[in-house]
Amino acid sequence: MKHTIAIIGGGAAGFFGAIAAATTFPDARVVLFEKGKHVLGKVKVSGGGRCNVTNAAPTLAELLKGYPRGARFLKQLFPRFSNQDTIRWFAERGVELKTEPDGRLFPVTDSSWTIIDCLQREARKAGVEIRLSEGIRRLEPKDDRFELTTTEGAFTATRVLITTGGHPQPDGYEWLTRLGIQTESPVPSLFTFNSPTSFLRELPGVSVPDALVRIAGTSFQYSGPLLVTHWGLSGPAVLKLSAFAARELAAGGYRFQCLVNWTGEKPEAAREQLELFRKTNAGKQLGTVAPFGLPNRLWRAFLAESGNREEMRWSDLTGKPFHKLHETLTNAVFQVEGKTTFKEEFVTCGGVSLSDIDPKTLQHKKIPGLFFAGEVLDIDGITGGFNFQAAWTTAYIAGLSIGL
Structure with a gap:
């Protein structure tokens, strides 16, 4: 079956998931929807405009210490895609990272545009379609597909990856709870x-x-x-x-x-x-x-x-x-x-309950074909690149699984 994969959200997890899906399943059509005029906004402001890509924690045990919530879940995922894999992924695409004394990793250019350009280039190379200024008003599972109502019309997908990030208010998850998806009430972190x-x-x-x-x-x-x-x-x-x-x-x-x-x-x-x-x-x-x-x-x-x-x-x-x-x-x-x-950045404690997500695939246990990655999940890290690492890891594994 040739899949049509909808990626909802044009942030770090959205792009990473879209790239992984499109390269793993080259016969699939991968379409990324972003409600704003620009993508990767949080990547742009991260680390004061330098983008704190990940953390240099030397072991998975040390890496897991950076997560107040979600560490047990990530313990099952990091062996498949860790901070070392992130460093390698960007290096293979010409982006060298440097480690600062506190363990944070930045591109050697000290510019978040290096990361943004890399992700956009890889998405284009993989054939990802990017639709800007097109938000999702409604998502409805129907048999073996999903009917999406967007601000521009209708779209049918066989698989959906939601990477809409954290929301500071509960009503930000209302469109998901209408589907029966359990969420943990959001509160600010950091x-x-x-x-x-x-x-x-x-x-x-x-x-x-x-x-x-x-x-x-x-x-x-x-x-x-x-x-x-x-x-x-x-x-x-x-x-x-x-x-x-x-x-x-x-x-x-x-x-x-x-x-x-x-x-x-x-x-x-x-x-x-x-x-x-x-x-x-x-x-x-x-x-x-x-x-x-x-x-x-x-x-x-x-x-x-x-x-x-x-x-x-x-x-x-x-x-x-x-x-x-x-x-x-x-x-x-x-x-x-x-x-x-703290500055322009915010991190939300809360999101889609991990008890309903299969850690092997990032697919929702009760809604086949629906996947989640990034801060929309009830995972959050401390400062130092941990939140981006959770986004890269969950998105990568979701992308590997979404076309099966």
């Missing part, structure tokens, strides 16, 4: 913490390379770079923590206490280092030298918050003043009241 009463609000731009950030009353915590902003706290540690705690923070209306250890050490080790620092700098004033490599402005803020004067000698820092300073350094409390979206 956001910064607003703390209007923060004692650091006058220090925007100050950062530390290794802080431990925790959500009070829960087991959620994450270590990494932390950035002070004029509205609260940001940086990789906060963004990644927000992803893992996305549902719980949403349930609490984004009002909670955030606890920060700024030292990069466990509290007891930090206490010992602070004691040693006190003895080594006994004759100096507190405000003139900062421990733990902390920025001077941040250190002086900690002194003020703990009630210690900058003119005080280190030798006089004993008893309650010492304890209060240690507590401020290792367990600073910030009252969070709200969130802020």
Whole structure:
């Protein structure tokens, strides 16, 4: 049977799935529908316009740690198409990637257009038809085919791959739930913490390379770079923590206490280092030298918050003043009241329930011929290329299976 395959959504997963389908099944007709005037919009803005293609995690176990939701599902898929396969796929098509110290991979050109051009070129080469400004109003399964009502008319397909991405509101999935497709309610992921009463609000731009950030009353915590902003706290540690705690923070209306250890050490080790620092700098004033490599402005803020004067000698820092300073350094409390979206990017926790998707094919278990890939699924990753990797993997496997 010669298939007509409809790909709904012109993002990373849509293009990757279309290319895989068209090259695997050259006799099939593959048509990609994009409701907007342009394709690959999220690829364009990713990584500040450089496109964070994937992550350099050295093992599949490390790669899976980047997914607050969907890791168990992806564990079955990554052996078939992993981050190393992504690197190889682009290299074979003339796109060289480079690894940055934090594990993110970008094209050596530092331009997302390199990735966009590659995907569009490969799609054309494979014979994919691309229809811009043509959205899908209705999708109806009928026997062994699907009737699509588009903004331009009608279209009949024997197979459909949905790659419409994440939606911040439940009504974005309404056209799918009408088909009886189960979805998990969407909530935001990857956001910064607003703390209007923060004692650091006058220090925007100050950062530390290794802080431990925790959500009070829960087991959620994450270590990494932390950035002070004029509205609260940001940086990789906060963004990644927000992803893992996305549902719980949403349930609490984004009002909670955030606890920060700024030292990069466990509290007891930090206490010992602070004691040693006190003895080594006994004759100096507190405000003139900062421990733990902390920025001077941040250190002086900690002194003020703990009630210690900058003119005080280190030798006089004993008893309650010492304890209060240690507590401020290792367990600073910030009252969070709200969130802020990270740059132009958003990631949604939620989407099509994985319990209804066959991990071998990405086909819906109850609707034969209907496949899903990318962020429309209830899979989301932390920053660092994990979300794109999930898109490449799910789309590739769906493309290999869709014409069978």
